[in-house]
Amino acid sequence: MLTSLYVEGTSFLHRMSVRAKLAGLMIIGLALFLVANPVALGFALLVTATLYLRLGLGVGEAFRRLRPVLITIAFFGLVNVVVLSPHEALTSTLRLLAILFLAASVTATTTIADFIDTITALLVPLERLGLMKAADGGLAFGLVLRFVPDIALRYAVLKEAHAARGLTLKPQTILGPLIISTLKEADSIAEAIDARGIRGQ
Amino acid sequence: MHIIFDKAELRFGERVALHPLSLQLSEPRIGVIGLNGSGKTSFARLVNGLVKPTSGRVTLDGMDTVADAKAVLAATGFIFQNPANQIILPLIRDDIAMGPKARGLKGKALDEAVEAVMDRFAIAELAERRPHELSGGQLQLAALAAVVVTEPKLILFDEPTNQLDLKNRALVRRAIDGLEQQAIVISHDLDLVSGFGRVLVFHEGRLAFDGDGAEAIARYRETAAC
Numbered sequence: 132m133l134t135s136l137y138v139e140g141t142s143f144l145h146r147m148s149v150r151a152k153l154a155g156l157m158i159i160g161l162a163l164f165l166v167a168n169p170v171a172l173g174f175a176l177l178v179t180a181t182l183y184l185r186l187g188l189g190v191g192e193a194f195r196r197l198r199p200v201l202i203t204i205a206f207f208g209l210v211n212v213v214v215l216s217p218h219e220a221l222t223s224t225l226r227l228l229a230i231l232f233l234a235a236s237v238t239a240t241t242t243i244a245d246f247i248d249t250i251t252a253l254l255v256p257l258e259r260l261g262l263m264k265a266a267d268g269g270l271a272f273g274l275v276l277r278f279v280p281d282i283a284l285r286y287a288v289l290k291e292a293h294a295a296r297g298l299t300l301k302p303q304t305i306l307g308p309l310i311i312s313t314l315k316e317a318d319s320i321a322e323a324i325d326a327r328g329i330r331g332q
Numbered sequence: 333m334h335i336i337f338d339k340a341e342l343r344f345g346e347r348v349a350l351h352p353l354s355l356q357l358s359e360p361r362i363g364v365i366g367l368n369g370s371g372k373t374s375f376a377r378l379v380n381g382l383v384k385p386t387s388g389r390v391t392l393d394g395m396d397t398v399a400d401a402k403a404v405l406a407a408t409g410f411i412f413q414n415p416a417n418q419i420i421l422p423l424i425r426d427d428i429a430m431g432p433k434a435r436g437l438k439g440k441a442l443d444e445a446v447e448a449v450m451d452r453f454a455i456a457e458l459a460e461r462r463p464h465e466l467s468g469g470q471l472q473l474a475a476l477a478a479v480v481v482t483e484p485k486l487i488l489f490d491e492p493t494n495q496l497d498l499k500n501r502a503l504v505r506r507a508i509d510g511l512e513q514q515a516i517v518i519s520h521d522l523d524l525v526s527g528f529g530r531v532l533v534f535h536e537g538r539l540a541f542d543g544d545g546a547e548a549i550a551r552y553r554e555t556a557a558c
């Protein structure tokens with residue numbers, strides 16, 4: 132069962148400040164969009180993939196958690212071969228993969244509590260302008276990180292329930308229950324947040 | 333706290349979860365028992381204002397659960413029927429820290445408060461664990477620690493020993509017994525509330541009996557039998 136993307140460890144990424152990691156991710160991500168050379172992009176991919184694989188996740192788990200995104204990238208890669216050109220498809224796929232591994236490394240080495248604190252601090256200027264409550268923004272961000280893996284888990288449970296009853300998996304039998312259980316859970320989480328007075332005073 | 337229900341009623345459309353109820357509570361330990369669907373959870377959620385009465389009103393030490401909702405929530409803690417739903421952050425330590433942090437505690441004071449409460453409920457070794465790795469009893473204690481650390485005056489428990497084995501029941505019961513706060517405990521585990529000075533029996537959305545633990549349990553057995 133997976134309820135958090137964080138992996139414990141003491142790597143240099145674990146010890147780096149969240150701000151530095153987020154800033155690094157943004158700068159490198161943007162920089163990669165300026166690079167169009169497949170060899171350079173391939174090298175970037177090699178570096179970020181190595182970084183990610185050395186976090187201590189284990190190769191199997193490392194790929195399992197990225198599988199949906201990897202499939203999506205592969206799909207668009209194939210589409211691009213057809214609608215653009217093989218060369219462009221190659222560069223955009225390499226670029227996306229490099230960014231993906233970097234982003235995955237950041238989420239795997241940062242606890243949600245640290246993310247919430249950092250995002251909250253970064254949003255304080257917006258709060259000063261009267262646009263929003265910084266703490267709410269941080270909490271919202273943390274909740275997304277925390278509960279997205281839960282949705283995948285709930286899908287797995289529904290899949291098992293189907294299998295146990297000898298039913299085949301169809302979108303119409305799985306989507307409804309998935310949406311309903313997600314909304315119900317969202318409700319109970321919202322309630323717990325109220326009851327625990329977590330949204331600042 | 334002095335809790336007053338003044339003809340408070342809760343409906344969901346046509347369905348009545350709790351018929352208009354008037355009563356006053358101030359005992360340190362209050363039990364709530366009754367069949368499934370009899371209105372126990374609805375009653376508890378009215379107390380801390382998680383739901384608003386459809387008519388009538390509920391006050392705690394004079395604070396109205398609708399008009400003073402924030403103050404009421406801050407003065408009360410709620411342990412949900414499924415504690416896994418109230419643990420929000422993946423690491424127990426981080427989760428316990430959320431409440432005091434929202435109240436402005438930080439740095440060393442925050443760490444100390446979190447450590448003290450974990451020591452108190454003997455869950456210090458769970459600090460770095462994740463909710464899904466904990467047993468039912470440990471989950472209850474973690475949820476309780478996260479509530480107690482915010483120092484509410486009243487704590488509501490919705491079936492805290494449901495699904496627990498005998499050992500964990502004893503653990504949770506001891507934790508509840510040791511609380512200095514006022515507690516309202518909903519339970520199907522009658523042993524848990526048998527010693528309470530005041531126990532309410534709900535039946536089909538109405539208060540069917542209100543008295544001491546032993547009498548209430550006898551009365552509940554009667555209503556359940558028919």
Ligand SMILES: Nc1ncnc2c1ncn2[C@@H]1O[C@H](COP(=O)(O)OP(=O)(O)OP(=O)(O)O)[C@@H](O)[C@H]1O
Nearest residue numbers: 344347348349366367368369370371372373374375
């Ligand atoms: N959100 C809701 N919408 C519609 N009906 C509800 C809702 N919540 C509760 N009810 C109904 O109100 C009645 C009382 O429910 P409540 O949850 O208070 O019972 P309970 O005594 O806590 O039961 P249990 O022992 O099963 O937890 C039930 O008939 C229930 O179906």
Ligand SMILES: [Mg+2]
Nearest residue numbers: 372373413490
């Ligand atoms: Mg209930």
